[in-house]
Amino acid sequence: MDTNSVSPLPPPEAPLAMMEVEKTPPGSPSANDMPPPPDENFWDKIMRYEEETENTWNCGSWFEYLLIVILSTILLIGVLVLTLFWVIYYRGGFAWTENPTLQFNLHPVLMIAGFITFSGFSILLYRLCRCLKHIYVKLAHMFFHACAIPCIVVGFLAVFDSHNLQEPPLPNFYSLHSWLGFVTMGLFALQFIVGFFSFLVLLCCENATYGCRAAMVPIHASFGLVNFMLAIATCVTGLTEKVISAQFPEAEKIVMNSLGMVLVAIGIVVSVAVRRSNAPATAKVYVTERL
Template structure:
């Protein structure tokens, strides 16, 4: 985006403001989200409350980056005269837009539900156990939706931006970027699904309240 797509700007230059969108959405909905999913697998020997705080913080960063990314793409359409952008780029038209926006909205809802259920004010243990399978399922499902939206967005940008087949270098970079996103997603899902990487049962003394 910096070298081949003209760099970055904000509302004074909506065309280049768009370039923040793929960067921030990838960092938020894929990189930080994937790291948050792996927090319980990587820090298996750390007290659970500390891992919870890390997990919630990484997800909060994901939501912040995704919100800025959405703001960038909305402005890039709303702050220009009608007809400047291709109608197919409209954020309410393409499948990429539908899946991506749905992923961000569901992600926000998932974060709020998880925060209330497991961190503060924290539901009863029975309710947490009952909700946990749904929390895990929707977490992985939204992550997959985010990856799918990214791959569709890459293809959309490449086609409508006339990168295919005009620019071999950009085409190669975009294709490799898509492949790396797929590999990253596969690794995340594999580590989460593999029982060998699961966190061992918690000691009773780790079940501490955040408030007295």
């Protein structure tokens, strides 16, 4: 047999060498093979970048903010001025019990001043004024609502006396306008009482009442906007009732219709101002989330 055709057997020490190689543990990776350790401030940088991105105010945001502030101010003051013009120029001005017809004129002016102008500014200040400390914003919010209270009370007494002093007396609380007004006044009083005690009086023990105040914020804010929309609906139904119940010149009807459209525009602008989403760093939190 040819010796070249047979493979030579491995030496007896070869399997042992192979086994030794298999048992040898793998070497630890070098420093070049391992990934670099994470930066200790990595997540802080990420969070800071996200906050800066969210809080950046571009030209569009500034334009929207200024547009809402200017437009809402013009509308809230303009609706009161237009009401005064209508009552003084077309309705003969004001009086008290000596002239029930003129006494009634106090009702639309004072109700719009209290429920629309003062309450509207109160809502917008709480939503848009972030340059002051939160406690000062709360006080301004309460101040404007407190200014609305005497307007609403005197306005209600004016229409009540005006109906009772007429010859013959006119019925009270017979129309949808009067029912809506009654509900709006009741909800306004409840909102003021709850807000005063929950968000001002309970601040004397702030840490103990934090949970309660946090739970009340979305309820108070939601019902506050509902109350404002009810006030607008009450004013519009009152204007409609006034137009139907009497004959007016065409020019006066145009003024009254314009007054109704301004009220609708106020409802739209205030709703957008309260629920708008692109806000700056100091105003990015919704009113329903603030304490």
